[in-house]
Amino acid sequence: SQTIHQWPATLVQPVGSPLSLECTVEGTSNPNLYWYRQAAGRGLQLLFYSVGIGQISSEVPQNLSASRPQDRQFILSSKKLLLSDSGFYLCAWGASLNVADTQYFGPGTRLTVL
Amino acid sequence: KQEVTQIPAALSVPEGENLVLNCSFTDSAIYNLQWFRQDPGKGLTSLLLIQSSQREQTSGRLNASLDKSSGRSTLYIAASQPGDSATYLCATLSGYSTLTFGKGTMLLVSP
Numbered sequence: 001s002q003t004i005h006q007w008p009a010t011l012v013q014p015v016g017s018p019l020s021l022e023c024t025v026e027g028t029s030n031p032n033l034y035w036y037r038q039a040a041g042r043g044l045q046l047l048f049y050s051v052g053i054g055q056i057s058s059e060v061p062q063n064l065s066a067s068r069p070q071d072r073q074f075i076l077s078s079k080k081l082l083l084s085d086s087g088f089y090l091c092a093w094g095a096s097l098n099v100a101d102t103q104y105f106g107p108g109t110r111l112t113v114l
Numbered sequence: 115k116q117e118v119t120q121i122p123a124a125l126s127v128p129e130g131e132n133l134v135l136n137c138s139f140t141d142s143a144i145y146n147l148q149w150f151r152q153d154p155g156k157g158l159t160s161l162l163l164i165q166s167s168q169r170e171q172t173s174g175r176l177n178a179s180l181d182k183s184s185g186r187s188t189l190y191i192a193a194s195q196p197g198d199s200a201t202y203l204c205a206t207l208s209g210y211s212t213l214t215f216g217k218g219t220m221l222l223v224s225p
Contacts (some may be wrong), residue, residue: 034213036120041217042217043118043203043216043217043218044158044203044205044213044215045215046212046213046214049212056158059212090157090158092158102148102160103160103164103213104160105150105157105158105159106157107156107157108155108156108157110155
């Protein structure tokens with residue numbers, strides 16, 4: 001069966017510090033991978049998605065970046081965090097772009113920027 | 115740009131009641147509509163997926179309908195239980211595998 005992992009589970013960082021969140025998927029190959037952010041009072045927002053190694057598409061301009069160094073690894077980074085980067089970050093994977101397929105979400109990382 | 119709205123934002127009901135959660139979307143050019151459940155501090159769990167050519171989907175006590183032309187979907191929960199307490203999110207799929215989410219309905223079912 002497929003599983004998706006995210007770490008760390010929680011993170012408290014000062015403004016201006018760097019960020020690295022990691023997501024890995026097991027039990028499948030060549031998944032589509034997604035990073036979402038859920039900020040207080042706002043809906044879940046798609047940040048990045050990837051359909052293959054080294055292929056990253058950005059949905060929202062921001063000071064965050066994403067990378068996919070391996071088939072089942074997706075990393076979210078920032079060089080300097082802002083207060084507005086606080087939120088709940090969710091990684092998801094999908095088997096294909098078939099409209100009958102859903103996305104499967106990881107447990108999330110709670111990021112607080114102080 | 116797709117916008118998804120969910121009403122009500124919060125709902126509190128006694129155990130055993132049947133209830134309806136509403137979702138509306140502005141762009142009817144969707145591939146599918148999905149309902150997810152999110153427990154506090156947790157990830158999302160997919161409940162039901164309705165393809166654009168379908169009218170409804172059922173899973174146990176859950177039934178979701180889709181009226182694409184009017185931009186509406188409803189999630190019907192029969193005989194609610196305390197374990198149903200969670201936030202329910204509606205999302206549409208359009209574009210290049212892009213899910214657009216509503217802000218959710220927070221449901222509390224009291225014993």
